[in-house]
Amino acid sequence: MKRSKLDRKEHIAAFLFILIPLIGFALFTVGSMFFSFMYSFTKLNPIKHYDPFFSIIGDIWVGFDKYKDLFTHELHSERFFRAIGNTLVLLLSVPLGMLAGLLVAALLNNRKIVGSKIMRMLFYLPAVSSAVAMNLLWRFVFNHEYGLINMLLHNTGLKWLDDYALIKTAIIFKNVWGGLGGTMIMYLAGMLNISRDYYEAADIDGANGLQKFFRITFPMLTPITFYLLIVGVIGGLQSYVDSDVFAQGNVGAQTIVYFIWKRGIGEWNYGLASAASVLLSVVIMAVTIVQFRFSNRWVFEE
């Protein structure tokens, strides 16, 4: 009797403790998601229409027209497909950054390396630097007249920031530079957790350093690789600063989120922007579910 009363008290306290995040989730995530979803079926223009869901919903309802626009409307579909293409190409920086981070981690994962602490700090520095400051810096580095890159290449005059393909190359390079520190830290943390026994056994069998890396270290790190890939792809699908600050809106680097922002806040075409954001959410959720299904290690377990 007394025990169950105590239990009930605990359940109530436990629920109250998680109530604030739950309310936040209901308001900011579920509520917003619901409205985004509804907007995507309307021609809502926030300047013209007030209170769309209680009085005028019938007047602005357009069904699947906005989704159709995304894929068939002459202007919108061209921009939308371009945004998808750009976003996908820019995702290349995720595996490249992981590869670079893994290489650096493998080299630094050695107690005998002098100055490994300082090097670690240097490689991780971009991760704590302001993305805006770094974008301004790299804009300058890639400037075609007086930028560092063209100076080093002896004034080739390549217009990195204007050309449709070159600007993507520049962004990928910049993002690999900026992202490898984060992956390096994760890989280093993973390497610390690999038992020494495996390496000692390999030593007895006479394995060399490369063999140990490819036969022990790399396979043991696959969960981290998988995690980094998923998180990187999810983050990359939402990239925005590159389009806005680095490319200053250049068409060669407009991403999906830039498209959503431009159509929504810039042109007040809420329906079209919401339709694109609903599709983006579906893709990101699919990627996340793949993560949960394929990698049991990352699923939260009791």
Next chain:
Amino acid sequence: MENTTIQSNNRSETVKKVTHIATYTIIYILLIGGSLMMFFPYLWMVMTSLKTNPEAANTLQLTLFPKVFQWKNYVEVWQKVDILIGLKNTVLIEISVIPVGTFVTAMAAFSFAKLKLIGKNFFLLLLMSGMMVPYAALLLPQYRVFSSLNMIDTLWPLILPGFFGNISMMFFFVQYMRGIPSSLFEAAKIDGAGYFAQYVRIMLPLLGPALAAQIVFWFVGIWNDYFAPSVYLSVNEEMTLQVILGKLNSSIGTGNNLPLVMAGAVLSSLPLYIIYICFQRFFIESMAITGIKG
């Protein structure tokens, strides 16, 4: 016979030595080359910020160091751009969000890690599912709501959501708290401590370095946040440091003056670098204690 074995042993020893030295040479070349590539852009940023504009935009010759160090660039950018206002706004968001948000987050994590609750796993998965919704999909409705509350061009849209906690931080705390023995809380319960007291008096102090690390991470995240602030803030008086910085290139008095833009970039990043150097341990180590197994 014996002699040749010793000889070949000696030879294999020298071969081993040579490969050892060669390996380390390659490792050091790669690492030092990499470090230089990481560091050089920063050096260039600082050096450019100390040049005159014609010097920085010199198309003929690559020079790293300025002829005369133009410290006055910093004075000029300080006067022309409202860095102080940006700093004030950014700090205002930090000090309102972080104490409240962290307290709420750790409290929820305590509940998930240590208390009995029906449907606990469901709630946890529910909250975590929010992490996979892109912010861009939430932006428009939130913009409408904040605009109807007359909160555009105020800091509220950036502060209010933070009061409800930070889910990725919560996930981290749940993991961490599970490693703390439950017997501590059983003992406190017998002494008559309520659940809230258990959280504040026992759990919070035990979080120690994990708490500090997560706070530092969140601090850096808020400091560098750009998308939401740039959408909500368009009036100079309300802009955060990053939004002001984002506008530096095109506007606010700097024209196309490269050294000034770079000086602004250095100035606005400086507080973060100081924090990074002071709390370096937390940045690197907190990654290692996230419970990620290789």
